[in-house]
Amino acid sequence: MTSEQIPGQADGQNDGPAPAGGRASTPGTAPAGGPGPELVERARALLREAPVVDGHNDLPWAMRAQAGYDLDAIDLAADQRVRLHTDLARLAAGGVGAQFWSVYVRSDLAGDHAVSATLEQIDFVRALTDRYPDRLRLALTADDMETARAEGRIASLMGAEGGHSIDCSLATLRALHQLGVRYLTLTHNDNLPWADSATDKPVAGGLTRFGEEVVREMNRLGMLVDLSHVSAGTMRDALRVSEAPVIFSHSSARAVCDHPRNVPDDVLAQLPGNGGLAMATFVPKFILPAAIEWTLAADDNMRAHGFHPLETTPAAMDQQRAFEAASPRPVATPATVADHLDHMREVAGIDHIGIGGDFDGTAFVPAGLDDVAGYPNLIAELLHRGWSAADLAKLTWHNAVRVLRDAEEVARGLQRTRRPSIATIEQLDGGPTV
Numbered sequence: 001m002t003s004e005q006i007p008g009q010a011d012g013q014n015d016g017p018a019p020a021g022g023r024a025s026t027p028g029t030a031p032a033g034g035p036g037p038e039l040v041e042r043a044r045a046l047l048r049e050a051p052v053v054d055g056h057n058d059l060p061w062a063m064r065a066q067a068g069y070d071l072d073a074i075d076l077a078a079d080q081r082v083r084l085h086t087d088l089a090r091l092a093a094g095g096v097g098a099q100f101w102s103v104y105v106r107s108d109l110a111g112d113h114a115v116s117a118t119l120e121q122i123d124f125v126r127a128l129t130d131r132y133p134d135r136l137r138l139a140l141t142a143d144d145m146e147t148a149r150a151e152g153r154i155a156s157l158m159g160a161e162g163g164h165s166i167d168c169s170l171a172t173l174r175a176l177h178q179l180g181v182r183y184l185t186l187t188h189n190d191n192l193p194w195a196d197s198a199t200d201k202p203v204a205g206g207l208t209r210f211g212e213e214v215v216r217e218m219n220r221l222g223m224l225v226d227l228s229h230v231s232a233g234t235m236r237d238a239l240r241v242s243e244a245p246v247i248f249s250h251s252s253a254r255a256v257c258d259h260p261r262n263v264p265d266d267v268l269a270q271l272p273g274n275g276g277l278a279m280a281t282f283v284p285k286f287i288l289p290a291a292i293e294w295t296l297a298a299d300d301n302m303r304a305h306g307f308h309p310l311e312t313t314p315a316a317m318d319q320q321r322a323f324e325a326a327s328p329r330p331v332a333t334p335a336t337v338a339d340h341l342d343h344m345r346e347v348a349g350i351d352h353i354g355i356g357g358d359f360d361g362t363a364f365v366p367a368g369l370d371d372v373a374g375y376p377n378l379i380a381e382l383l384h385r386g387w388s389a390a391d392l393a394k395l396t397w398h399n400a401v402r403v404l405r406d407a408e409e410v411a412r413g414l415q416r417t418r419r420p421s422i423a424t425i426e427q428l429d430g431g432p433t434v
Contacts, residue, residue, distance in 0.1 A: 001058050001104045001161060001188070001310065001361040034335070035380035043379035044095060050393035051097025051149065052375050053400035055249035055279035055356030056159065056228070058102045059086045060121045060128075062360040065313060069124045071131050081371060083314065085359035088135050090373040091154055097397060098145050098155035100249060101125045102361065103181060104162065106310065107188040111167050118165040122158060122179050129156050140180055142405035149397075159226060159249055162188030163195060163214065168425045170217050182404065183224035183247060186214070186234060193425060196231040198260040206233030209428040212241045217421045219244045222411030224404065227251075228261070228281075228356070235267045244410040245275035245403045250356035252280045252287050252340040253347075259286050268344060271352040277403045278348060279356030280340045282332075282369050287340055290330035295364075298323055320363050332366035334374075334381040341382065341395070350391050354400050 060069075062084055067073040074080060080087040091099070103121035105114050129138040137148040139155035148155035158181045165184070166172040173184070186207075187197040194211035196202045207215070215238050218225050225242050227235045228251045238246055254262035263278055271278060284291040299309040301323045307316045344353045359365070359372050368377045379392055387395075 001061060001102065001106070001358075035377075035384040039380040039383045040376050043376040043383060046379060046383075046389055046392055047095025047097075047376060047396065050397040051095050052355055052396045053098040053100075053145070053155075054096060054359075054372075054375075055100050055247065055354060055400070056102050056161075056281070056361065057086060057099050057357065057359050057372070058104055058361030059084065059359075060101055060124045061104050062086075063124060064121070065311070069120070069127070071127065076128070077132060077135075083317075085365070085371040087372075088132060090371055092135075093373040094371075094375040095379075095396075096154055096372060096375065097149050098139065098157065098400070100157045100159045100183065100356075101128075102161045102249075103158050103165075104160070104188070104361070105165060107162055107164055107190045110164060114162075114164045115167050115172060118160055118176065119179075122176070122181065125156060125158050126180070138180065140182065141408060142401050145401050145404070157182050159183035159185065159224075161185040161226075162229070163192050164188065164190075166214075168193060168210070170214065170421050170423065173214065173217060173223070174221065174420060177221045177223050181223065183226040183249060184214075184218060185226040185228055185249060186211070186230050186238065188229050194429065196234050198229055198231050200231075202231055202233060204233075206231065206237035207241070208425075210423065210425040212237065213421055213423050213428060215241045216243075219407075219410055220414040220418050220420070222408045224407050227263075227267075231260070232264055232267065235263070239267065239270050239274055239276075242274065243414070244407045245277065246271075247276055247354075247403060248278040248356070250279060250281040250283070250358045250361075252337075253343045255347075256340050256343050257287050257289050259292060261286050263344075265347050268347040268352075271348045275352075275403065275406055277352055277354050277399055278344055279354035279400075280337055280344060282337055282357045282359075282366055283362045284330070284332040284336075284364050284366060287336050287366075288330055288332040291332065291364075294327070294329050297327065298329075298363075317363070324364075329364060332369075334366060334368045334378045336366060337369065337378055338381045338385060342385065345391075350394055351399060351402075353395055355395065 076087045105117040129136045136156045137153040139157045145155040160181045163186045186195045191200040194208045225246045226249045228248045252262045254264045285295040302309045
């Protein structure tokens, strides 16, 4: 979920859910003409062998907002393109082999309300996999991901978006892991008492002592530390502290689009040493500089009409579309995303990049990446730029599986020597700092 506040700007830029060859001469520059149908078909063939592991999809929150989680009201086995980016047929058409479902809750929920809402999100993902067992398989490990692929099912993993979901409690963190959550995005749009967000004014300067303890406990559990949404200071602190690979579940390159939600080059350059993974997102305002100001105006329009910028009801989306009709938005394309991936590969290396589209967590998407069926268009663009089949297989499947497997291995070692932490924020930080 991606609405952000940039320090000094109005809060809540909207990105809430909606329906939906030869090497370039320099990285980030596509050959003229674009990929043709033959490259799209070749991309589909490659995805049958190495399907997409997508780092972030907000379908659970969209289902909460639109149907109260009722899978009878919105049957994902049917075509849902009128209201969602995601349904089962389009996941298959897009070549998706594993999906991290975001068990996100808005950061204006706090304390027990945030925890209970996160539990409801987890409950929905489990209900989803139980409802469609022929298509989806709940996955808790890298081996589960490989088993699902062998069975022709989509591995369904969970990532909690925002450390407010644990309410400053390491026991709650452990409970989420026991329920199947395999990454925690340390912050969402707002600072926590123990970590700075990318889109809030810095207070802690990164991680506090308790924030560092959260990272260490995640390492011990085998829960991936997700650094999307966090400040650059928090990124650097987490990389310093973490003994396991970190991820960015849905962030792109700040050098290509200067937005605080993206990853600076010095952080990308640390990923090989850490073993981590940066998964490029498709959100237009994070990848296309011209989209930033337009999105601020779209958010203001939503508020003026009585809607929260993240609201995804049909009435809210009608308002978004009316604003877009009156004020056409800058449009990103698969080439825009490919520019980021070219740069991220150049800085971090092919073993440390992936894809995190943020479908059903953004109102606006690139043309050609309109929903979860669109991944072949991005792969075709990368083929057009000269990416090899082996490199594309790392991007789509192997890197993400490896990162989770490595985190599991680190956890096995730490569990032999380290007990569960019972530290509190009061003990380590002397109480909240924000």
